[in-house]
Every structure is written in C-alpha cells, then in structure tokens.
Amino acid sequence: MRARNLAVVLGTIHRSGPNTRAALAEMTGLTKTTVSSLVSDLLEAGVVTESGAVRGGERGRPGVAVSLSGHRVATLGLEINIDYLAACVVDLTRTVRLRRTRPADNRNSSPAGTLQGLRDLVKETTAEAGEAGLRIIGAALAVPGTVEGGVLRNAPHLGWRDVRIADLTDLPFAIDNEANLAALGELWFGSRAADFLYVSGEIGIGAGLVVGGTVFRGTFGLAGELGHVVVVPDGPACRCGGQGCLEVYAGQDALLGDLGSVAELVARLESGDRRAVAACERAGHALGVALTSAVHLMDPGRIVLGGIYAPLFRWLEGPVAEGLGVRLAHMRGTPPALVVSGIGADAAVLGAAGLIIQRLIADPAQVLGL
Missing domain, CATH: 3.30.420.40 (ATPase, nucleotide binding domain)
Incomplete structure (x- = not known):
C-alpha cells in the first residue's frame, strides 16, 4: 500500500507541477498525514524539493510548494549508433545535465570491443555526474536493431546477432530499439x-x-x-x-x-x-x-x-x-x-534517459529502494 501511495503522490507532482502538501492530499484523496509522511520520504531520497510560498496552505495561508527536484537524482541514456557512442545524463526535471559523444566505426564491429568502449563512456559520464552532485539511478540503451527480453536479436548494420548486453553497468538497466526510444524522446522532450x-x-x-x-x-x-x-x-x-x-x-x-x-x-x-x-x-x-x-x-x-x-x-x-x-x-x-x-539526433538517447525517469515515477519505491 505504501509503495502504491508513493507512486500516486509522485505521479501527481509530476503531472500537476508544484503543489502544497495540503493540495496534494486533496488531489490524491489521501490523508494529510499520509501525504506529509510520503513527501518526507521523497525529500530524503532527493526526488522532490520544497521551496517558495504558494496559496494552498490550511485556512488560506501560503504553503510550501512540493515539486520534482533536479539537484540530486538523475538517469543515464545511452546509444550505440553506426558511427558514434553517446551518453546523456538527465535530471528529474528533464533537464540535460551532461551530453557526451564519441565517434566510432561500429559497422560490422566486434560486440566486445564496442561494448567496452561504451563501458568506458559510462564510467566517465557517471563520474562527472557524481562530481556535479547527481546520483544516477538507472540507465537505458538505444540500439539500431530488434530487441527481445534484453537481448539484441538482430542489428544488421552493426553485424550483431543474439548479443546479450547484461554487464554494461551495475546500474538498473534497460535496452530497447533506437526508433522506439527516439519516438519516446520526441514525446517527452520534443513536440x-x-x-x-x-x-x-x-x-x-x-x-x-x-x-x-x-x-x-x-x-x-x-x-x-x-x-x-x-x-x-x-x-x-x-x-x-x-x-x-x-x-x-x-x-x-x-x-x-x-x-x-x-x-x-x-x-x-x-x-x-x-x-x-x-x-x-x-x-x-x-x-x-x-x-x-x-x-x-x-x-x-x-x-x-x-x-x-x-x-x-x-x-x-x-x-x-x-x-x-x-x-x-x-x-x-x-x-x-x-x-x-x-530534438533531432538526440531523440534516442533522450528517450533512453526518459524511460528510466518514467519507471521512477511509476514505482519510486522499487527504483529507489524506499
């Protein structure tokens, strides 16, 4: 029940923007005590922040607005393309904090060599994010091929078949087709x-x-x-x-x-x-x-x-x-x-980062271990 309520409160904050705890209680149908406790947990996890005075406090008094925080938690989007590797760190307000691209000739390439290059890019990018005070909670990878059950089944332009990409990072990890993630990138960051x-x-x-x-x-x-x-x-x-x-x-x-x-x-x-x-x-x-x-x-x-x-x-x-x-x-x-x-060429890598944000919004308790 608590996990479900965390998702309800965080989802409401995500959809409606800054609101007081009292307003969130009214919008979610939860008690003020329950909302206050859940918001406190989300504050401690670095997912939301409280700032400013807005109308909506009890008896018409100004209250403190709860909104998504871009200061502590972020996600990592990755992409393998034919001629480059890319990484993008996005915070929970969907602001791009880091963007790194490495030219690479991945056509008919060795999966081991390309994935090692991507691992190096992941280490470099997560280290930079850490220096900026951001904790990466998960990563997703866009690939130019068909994906089934976490396995890249066929990427003809890479020359890869049945490649399992499981040990790329210790972070919670997802993999999807480049066009699917690019469409989601356009949905969340573009039009x-x-x-x-x-x-x-x-x-x-x-x-x-x-x-x-x-x-x-x-x-x-x-x-x-x-x-x-x-x-x-x-x-x-x-x-x-x-x-x-x-x-x-x-x-x-x-x-x-x-x-x-x-x-x-x-x-x-x-x-x-x-x-x-x-x-x-x-x-x-x-x-x-x-x-x-x-x-x-x-x-x-x-x-x-x-x-x-x-x-x-x-x-x-x-x-x-x-x-x-x-x-x-x-x-x-x-x-x-x-x-x-x-968003042009950034669509897939942004969609990958956005995918992890959506998973967090849908189930903060599981993603954050709350």
Whole structure:
C-alpha cells in the first residue's frame, strides 16, 4: 500500500507541477498525514524539493510548494549508433545535465570491443555526474536493431546477432530499439503530442507509433520497421534479403553517396548542388510512398521526421508532402501534418534517459529502494 501511495503522490507532482502538501492530499484523496509522511520520504531520497510560498496552505495561508527536484537524482541514456557512442545524463526535471559523444566505426564491429568502449563512456559520464552532485539511478540503451527480453536479436548494420548486453553497468538497466526510444524522446522532450508517427532516419529507417502517449510495439516487439517497406517491387537488393525497400532509397548511405557526413551533404544542399538536391528528392519521393502505406494502416494525425532527416527536412519536406498529398487526396483529403523533430539526433538517447525517469515515477519505491 505504501509503495502504491508513493507512486500516486509522485505521479501527481509530476503531472500537476508544484503543489502544497495540503493540495496534494486533496488531489490524491489521501490523508494529510499520509501525504506529509510520503513527501518526507521523497525529500530524503532527493526526488522532490520544497521551496517558495504558494496559496494552498490550511485556512488560506501560503504553503510550501512540493515539486520534482533536479539537484540530486538523475538517469543515464545511452546509444550505440553506426558511427558514434553517446551518453546523456538527465535530471528529474528533464533537464540535460551532461551530453557526451564519441565517434566510432561500429559497422560490422566486434560486440566486445564496442561494448567496452561504451563501458568506458559510462564510467566517465557517471563520474562527472557524481562530481556535479547527481546520483544516477538507472540507465537505458538505444540500439539500431530488434530487441527481445534484453537481448539484441538482430542489428544488421552493426553485424550483431543474439548479443546479450547484461554487464554494461551495475546500474538498473534497460535496452530497447533506437526508433522506439527516439519516438519516446520526441514525446517527452520534443513536440509532446500524445499521438504521432515518428520516423527515424539513420543507416536504417525505423519508426515508432505513439498512441495515447505509449509506443505501439506489436506482438513480438518488431513494429516500426519502415525501412523494409517495399517502395519499388523490382528495385535493388536490400540487406534484409528483399528488393526495393525504402532503406535502399532513403537510408543514410543512399543519401550520402560518396560524401563523408550529413554535415557535408547539408553544405552541398545549401550551395544548390544538383546531385545533392536530386538525392533528397529521390529519398523524399520514396519516403512519401512508404508513409502513404503507413497512413492507410495507422491513420496518424502527425508525422515527425527525425534522425538525419531533421537537418535535411527543408529539402525533404516538399517531395514527401507532395507524395503523400497525391496518394491520399481521394481517401482523406488532407494528409497528416508533416513536421521536423524538435530534438533531432538526440531523440534516442533522450528517450533512453526518459524511460528510466518514467519507471521512477511509476514505482519510486522499487527504483529507489524506499
């Protein structure tokens, strides 16, 4: 009962913002004595803070506001991408306190070597967080592949299969698909809309469907493999074994060609380079075809383009919107809103950190050992 009540009180503080203990008692239906005891426990754990005078005290007198604290407790988001490792420390107010990225060539890499590099990054980042007075209570890792039961089942661009990532850190730990966590990052740190389809453009192309503030994962957790939607049935071979997949036309490799980075592609686009513009037009056309199928199946009201599509949005938006508009005109009139991610390349690592925050809010007693 106490664990449930802790979750009720902390969840109310999280949703409603600063409130007095008396107001929290009224909002939760718990007694003032119970709320006062629970708030004291949360204060001691460093999860909430009391400050300032607000209306809501007994008999109309100003009371002290209880709110989430960003001073003592934080979470760690991690990401393995094809060309970098990333770590991000986020406090309970969802403020980013540290962000570290290490360039790395992880394509067809050794799991042992890459994970050792990530362990080193975890040690470095948690040490810096400790120096700033923050206690990391848990970590989550975003990976570019399918995940089942804590096992990375298949990450074709890494060249990994059936890799169990269990001893990365002593912290409570979770692992999930990059696109799912990026969608949650957009939900919690970006647009904050409750319903949307998030499209993560990287070497591969993933998608996360957020419905009512929750990611839809499918029966086996494999929902969102947008990159393997066929856009040209007799097109070039894809590494998945199929032909004409979206990834072949709109993945990072297809967009960059012989260029070395997305930044270089953006520079070419800004200078009006015809090859670069044509590459974005081809990618945008293919993306419009694939998203038309997604709209027919899932009927999202908003489509968010993230990952490498964020810096390329101004050149992709037109071809994608045109493709959607033409194909959906007779079915629904107005296509879903097409918008750029507000957090770009940070979406997955922020979503990973946010996942642990949500677990804390849902069950503070278990996460904090209260």
